Amino acid sequence: MVVDRLQQLTLQVSASSPPPHPLDPLTTSEIDTAVAIIRKEHGKVNFNAVTLDEPRKAEMTAWLANPEKAPRPTRAADVVVIAPGGKVYDGVVDLDAKKIVEWKHTPGVQPLITMEDLQEVEHVVRKDPKVIEQCAILGIPKEDMHKIYCDPWTIGYDERFGTDVRLQQALMYYRPHVDDSQYTYPLDFCPIYNAETKQIIHIDIPPVRRPLSKAAPNNYHAESIEKEGGYRTDLKPIHITQPEGVSFAVKGRTIEWQNWGIHVGFNYREGIVLNNITYNDKGNIRDVFYRLSLAEMVVPYGNPEHPHQRKHAFDLGEYGGGYMTNSLSLGCDCKGAIHYMDAAFVNRAGASTIVKNAICIHEEDAGILYKHTDFRDESMIVTRGRKLVISHIFTAANYEYCVYWIFHQDGTVQLDIKLTGILNTYSMNPGEDTHGWGTEVYPGVNAHNHQHLFCLRVDANVDGPNNTVFQVDATRGPGEVGSAENKYGNAFYAKKTKYTTPREAMSDYDGATGRTWEIANTNKLNPYSKKPVSYKLVSREVPSLLPKEGGLVWKRAGFARHAVHVTKYSDDQIHPAGRHVPQTSGEPSQGLPMWIEQAGPNASIDNTDIVLWHTFGLTHFPTPEDFPIMPAEPMTVLLRPRNFFTRNPALDVPPSFARTPSQVAAGSGGCGCSKKGASPDGSSVLV
Amino acid sequence: MVVDRLQQLTLQVSASSPPPHPLDPLTTSEIDTAVAIIRKEHGKVNFNAVTLDEPRKAEMTAWLANPEKAPRPTRAADVVVIAPGGKVYDGVVDLDAKKIVEWKHTPGVQPLITMEDLQEVEHVVRKDPKVIEQCAILGIPKEDMHKIYCDPWTIGYDERFGTDVRLQQALMYYRPHVDDSQYTYPLDFCPIYNAETKQIIHIDIPPVRRPLSKAAPNNYHAESIEKEGGYRTDLKPIHITQPEGVSFAVKGRTIEWQNWGIHVGFNYREGIVLNNITYNDKGNIRDVFYRLSLAEMVVPYGNPEHPHQRKHAFDLGEYGGGYMTNSLSLGCDCKGAIHYMDAAFVNRAGASTIVKNAICIHEEDAGILYKHTDFRDESMIVTRGRKLVISHIFTAANYEYCVYWIFHQDGTVQLDIKLTGILNTYSMNPGEDTHGWGTEVYPGVNAHNHQHLFCLRVDANVDGPNNTVFQVDATRGPGEVGSAENKYGNAFYAKKTKYTTPREAMSDYDGATGRTWEIANTNKLNPYSKKPVSYKLVSREVPSLLPKEGGLVWKRAGFARHAVHVTKYSDDQIHPAGRHVPQTSGEPSQGLPMWIEQAGPNASIDNTDIVLWHTFGLTHFPTPEDFPIMPAEPMTVLLRPRNFFTRNPALDVPPSFARTPSQVAAGSGGCGCSKKGASPDGSSVLV
Structure with a gap:
């Protein structure tokens, strides 16, 4: 069954399109192929990423230099999967040879959190009795748990839990109405979610509690704008068109x-x-x-x-x-x-x-x-x-x-x-001191620095x-004011410091020297x-x-x-x-x-x-202007x-208007856009 | 005769237009009026500037607060003239009362150099025997003096000549052809021009001479671009139009x-x-x-x-x-x-x-x-x-x-x-060392830092x-890593320093603190x-x-x-x-x-x-890309x-697209721009 699918995909690709450029992202067919190959050998695993395994630079530059004769870099997929038990595997699938060329268990790491990983936390949070209990403490009754939302973040790093268990922290919010912005109603506690067991394993609860804010919603959707007087009506349209198409x-x-x-x-x-x-x-x-x-x-x-x-x-x-x-x-x-x-x-x-x-x-x-x-x-x-x-x-x-x-x-x-x-927001009590770590951008809403x-x-x-990298600093010249070498004190130059080592x-x-860095080819x-x-x-x-x-x-x-x-x-x-x-x-x-x-x-x-x-x-440093x-x-x-070009490389861009001294003297107008009425670019003039 | 002109102007103004806003620049009529008044009292002087004498802020703000009842600030002209002998006068003309209300001789100053002042230098330079001599030294024959150009700058300050004599320094250039850019052919000497006597009073000559460059012209005009292959032809027009007019x-x-x-x-x-x-x-x-x-x-x-x-x-x-x-x-x-x-x-x-x-x-x-x-x-x-x-x-x-x-x-x-x-350019000899004070952007052309x-x-x-000004620096919080107050070392805040004195x-x-300055109303x-x-x-x-x-x-x-x-x-x-x-x-x-x-x-x-x-x-620090x-x-x-507004002040700008969770759930599309074909703003989509 898996083999059939694989053969089918292979046919599909070869029949329909020219080979992709070696740096093109994997096509859906290539992704499907890679998945089928892995499934065949490793069975039911969860896919975290299947992406282009970019060609080694040496191979790639050889091919770029001579695409006719140099070997075309192999198409390969760089794969991350999470096998049952949370075991992480990193692999490479050769898509030309149709085989796995690297496969290794990588212990002690957590691959990134996908949108799917994120999506599932909120449902768990709403049903968790300990979360329901915390919501009740803040004044949210059990029957309102559908009004609870969370932005699940990876836990980052928390030394209490380490790296082996795949965790997310749920930043908690509340919506009075489904269309209200939850960032106006942050909650003060933070559940920790285990992505393997799909359970809340811990809740961080602050020493001082902050009941649910009673402030009115602060929304940006149409209904709320209408309530405050509606949208402005004085913006006239600006049309940007390219009737002859694009220049690329x-x-x-x-x-x-x-x-x-x-x-x-x-x-x-x-x-x-x-x-x-x-x-x-x-x-x-x-x-x-x-x-x-x-x-x-x-x-x-x-x-x-x-x-x-x-x-x-x-x-x-x-x-x-x-x-x-x-x-x-x-x-x-x-x-x-x-x-x-x-x-x-x-x-x-x-x-x-x-x-x-x-x-x-x-x-x-x-x-x-x-x-x-x-x-x-x-x-x-x-x-x-x-x-x-x-x-x-x-x-x-x-x-x-x-x-x-x-x-x-x-x-x-x-x-x-x-x-x-x-803004990411956290709750605060009326009159609470932010201690300068954040700003109250709306009543009860603390937006942290x-x-x-x-x-x-x-x-x-x-x-x-x-290439070689140089640090460039605008630097005053030697010699004090009044000295022979710098009498008026105006000498300055670009001091270039070559970086010879990573250290x-x-x-x-x-900022004072307007520091820049030059990537130079000293050859x-x-x-x-x-x-x-x-x-x-x-x-x-x-x-x-x-x-x-x-x-x-x-x-x-x-x-x-x-x-x-x-x-x-x-x-x-x-x-x-x-x-x-x-x-x-x-x-x-x-x-x-x-x-x-x-x-x-x-x-x-x-x-x-x-x-x-x-x-x-x-x-x-947030302010109320940044909200909602x-x-x-x-x-x-x-x-x-x-010093890359020998002159301004854009001299051959057609000018909008140009006239030389000879043309001025001859009374001829030069070339380019009209000075009155509609110009060639379709603009119109107001008087 | 002068009086007649003045009366005439007065009539003209009062008959034709509503009174200008007190901060409007002087109209041509007002300028003419001011000039006529000054001419009447002070005869033939050269005008350096006749500009709005802006109302005192106290008067202006009183009027802005209550334009019906507060006195309308007087229209007045701020005038600078240079009288014969180079005497500078600063004056104020009350345009309502039609009289000079301030007039004082200001010794030891030079008012700015006008375009007219600039324009006349080149003609003098071309005829000056000492300049002709210097040109000859650089290889430019006397009959080519019409190919000599100069950018006249004010002398800035030169302690040899002080402030009393009105001077310009002529930065010297040459054009092989009238349409060539003279900045490719800077000359190495610098005549000093006395604007009163219209004479070259001195020439600064460098110790090492730099004959006229023999490099080919480096131009940006059409003929030179055509010679190198012409203008690019692959730029398609972009039209920007406002068919309903502007929004202001x-x-x-x-x-x-x-x-x-x-x-x-x-x-x-x-x-x-x-x-x-x-x-x-x-x-x-x-x-x-x-x-x-x-x-x-x-x-x-x-x-x-x-x-x-x-x-x-x-x-x-x-x-x-x-x-x-x-x-x-x-x-x-x-x-x-x-x-x-x-x-x-x-x-x-x-x-x-x-x-x-x-x-x-x-x-x-x-x-x-x-x-x-x-x-x-x-x-x-x-x-x-x-x-x-x-x-x-x-x-x-x-x-x-x-x-x-x-x-x-x-x-x-x-x-x-x-x-x-x-770029402002100066001449250099082949192989000459710039000493880091400039860059050779083209053979013979030294563009100074x-x-x-x-x-x-x-x-x-x-x-x-x-108002009060505060300096704002992003600053690490107190407490070392591991301390109770800053265990993870992540504390930072906006350190605000009030400026109480000009010092x-x-x-x-x-740059390290991303310093900004707040102009605050602490009231x-x-x-x-x-x-x-x-x-x-x-x-x-x-x-x-x-x-x-x-x-x-x-x-x-x-x-x-x-x-x-x-x-x-x-x-x-x-x-x-x-x-x-x-x-x-x-x-x-x-x-x-x-x-x-x-x-x-x-x-x-x-x-x-x-x-x-x-x-x-x-x-x-110039490079060849900056030239010609x-x-x-x-x-x-x-x-x-x-902290000026209580929320984002642009919430009532009509969105291009918006839909709420309710609308998503109801399967309704929200409001705003179409997802396919021509959008309401006239854009077209490529596939």
Whole structure:
């Protein structure tokens, strides 16, 4: 029976479509194939993840260099299953050879919590007698248990329970009406759920109780807005259209746009993964990045009262940015002419699933790209920019993360993240002191201080794999004011510090020097500046990790201790807080600190294949404006070409208007948009 | 004759239009009136500036509070003239009473350099025998002097020449062809021009000479792009249209948009000035800012070799961001449905002039304003934001500054500045060492390191004039890891430090603590959080002033020594580097340092009418990508409401899509945009 299904799937794939690009995510058929192969050998197991086992870089680059002759990298599935008894297996299935090539029991770890894992907690919580008892204490009668909700989080790490039992903590809420926002009614106790036995094994109860809030609901849905006067009616529509279609071409999952080449991958963990990013520099296809992704994040909360220390979600490693991804809708999430890509996953039972429109790819006008007017004669040029946006949005319980990978015509790659959604809230009594660990954003609602720290993984390939990272600090020149060398005191320069070892590369942001980091290829100098070709990391939202050294978050989120880490490339180093993140104790710290220790902190990272790990984000002290739903708060990271091109690479973008001094003198108008009435871009003018 | 003209103008004004708002810029008629009055009393003088003498705040706020009964503030002109012999007079003309109410000779100052002042230098330079001689030394024959160009800058300050003689330094360039960019051919010497005698009084000649570069031109105009393969042809148009018009109303120069009320002023110095910014909070018109403007800027260059220390332009105080403003064009500078405002100035001869379309006012889609999906049932809301952009662009010789004042529906005010245009360049010999003070961006072209430091003047009015500034630092909680109070080390809080005196308020940015500054009204607490209503300054591009303490720039640009200064409001304190900036020695430092000294650095700024001065910007180490014209580099400063509203003030913005759990359960679709085909916003979907 299983064999039949497998044969059937194989036929289906080979008959219908060209072979996928080696970095394409697994198709539903491939997922089904992998599952069938595992089922055949290992019987009934629960699937946690079936995702592309990415080709080793050496194989992949050989194939990219010569796709005709080099062997095509094998399609393989990276699999995590939970067998009966909670035994975790990590495996690799060769999808070409149709066989399991790796299979190992991994004790003492917990794979991430899937949406299915999350969904089942609330039902258990509502029926648990101890939870019912606690609800009664807060003033919620037994017959109202259907009004009880919980956001189940992985327990993070709780030393009382360790790692062996798969646990979730249920952050408790109440809804007076099914359409009310439960975040207005947080409850003060926290049940612990055992995912194996599907039981509540413990409840954390605070020493001072906080009865259910009696405040009115605080909602954002239509009925409540109508009650307060209704929606504003004075917003006129803005239409964004591309009647001739988009300016990008999609071949499989490779996008070509404005000299950029980008392969768009996606997985359950990181969400969007951008591979093999190249720039066509006048016919010369130049490597820029081998792989870019958001590889991890951590959201530590700042309230030291037990058990709030457990609130420090690793949303990617503990839940999966891909698994939590939204299905996007035209005009809601993106505007204009959109190309969508779906995402395929496995469910617990081993069936492949699809999230439609998981990735949105579209162009946007980017305002002025460059402009100059000669003050002598009004000869001028003004050129508008365009950007390509590759985005996805994921919902991590209360919060939403909108991730935008943006490509610019001037060679810049930009990562924007918008934070929105709803604050995580905890209950407070009238008049209770928050002690500064949070803010009362509504009566009875304490929103705790927190940080959002993201880890951007930059697998650089700046004109080839051998790169070197330099720290760049704007620095005053030597010589005091009045000295011969610096008489007026105005000397300053870019102080560049080469990172030769991972230890040296553990570095923090310095706002005073406007610190940036250059990923350089020291083997290739810009012919004009004689400086190495490079891409510069410009990132300004770089708070320190506030949880203290040696503390729980510091131990578990090793990647967040510094703004930048640099490691020598290794195929298996993708997840900087470890492969399996839930319930790690941080002893030893998984991921980045362990890899650096293993390779030797004094290993060479000079002129070799390196990965730069950048932690950025923000610290959020909530206010009532953030409630009951938070206006999006944006962050930006830039990767900018420096000494990479010999000139502005966007000079051949058609200008909106240009005229030379000769044209001014001759009274000819130059070329470009009209100065009056309707312009060629369809805009209309108001007088 | 003069009297007749004056009477005529008076009639003209009174007959044609309602009285201007007291903060409206002077009309051309008013400028003409002021000039006629001055001409009558003082004869033939050269006009440097005739601009609105803004009403004293006390009068203005009385009138705003009760426009029916309070006396309407007098219309008056603030005038700067240069009389024969270079005598500078500052005056005020009462335009209602038609008389000069202040008139004083101001010795030892130089008013800013106007475009007319700039324009005349090049002609003199080309004919000067000493300049011709220097050109010959560099290999440029006498008959090619028409190929010589110069960017005349104010001399800044040169101790050899002092302040009494009005001087410009001519940064020298060459164009092989009239359409070539001269910035590819900088010359190595620097003539000094006396604006009174219209003569070259000195030439600074470097010890090592640099003959004219033999490199090919490096241009951005169409012919040169065509020569290299032409413009790209794969960009499809993006149309942005508002068929029902804009969502804002303009009454005179007051904009009403999405609960915001903003009066849009403009002057020759600061360009856009936003006055009387209010937010309609459910019918309650709440004050937010009395006046916002870019009040000054300085661009120090980092090459200590003489005479490059003189390159540190105060583009607003030395030239005028208004005077240098561009006339904007639809589809080139702004897209969509645009409302333009013109700007009126005086010329040297006293005639009023107009820059058409100096200010662009338009709306843009702002992406997702907020979104949330409940993971239980996919009930959700997604609401798109809109922003209002009030912008102008000015050309400061080689550079362009694009200034965007942006209002958001969530109560945020954003200032974006884009830097574009062309690098200031200096010549270098083949193989010459830049010593790190610049970069060879093209053969023979040395682009020096520089900073762009802007001073944002925030005349706050957060629920009234009496405000207090707090420094906010994200700070680790007390108690070591393992202690009872901070067992897991995760405690952190917002440490708020009140500035009680201007001395305390002189503060720098701290990237590690993510430092922000709150402008709070401590007399009014948010009913939920019990924290003062406030607006928070969030600014992340805040480099240190790199010129050293005690040096020339440090002395002249006192405002740039710290990221934040706070002063008690005073009507005459607008220009933080002084009223007349050219040729100030910085001894004593004009503007901000002097005001603080005069008021006493320990004067109270606690709970009073205060002004916050914020210096931000960036340090630019040029690379070849920035040449021959620079892709726009953006910067952002935010002013965000914190504890100002009791909830997200944009909840009544109609959502793009929303459905409640009830609607999900009932199988009804909710409201909002369609999921397939053309959506209500006119977007089209690609498959």
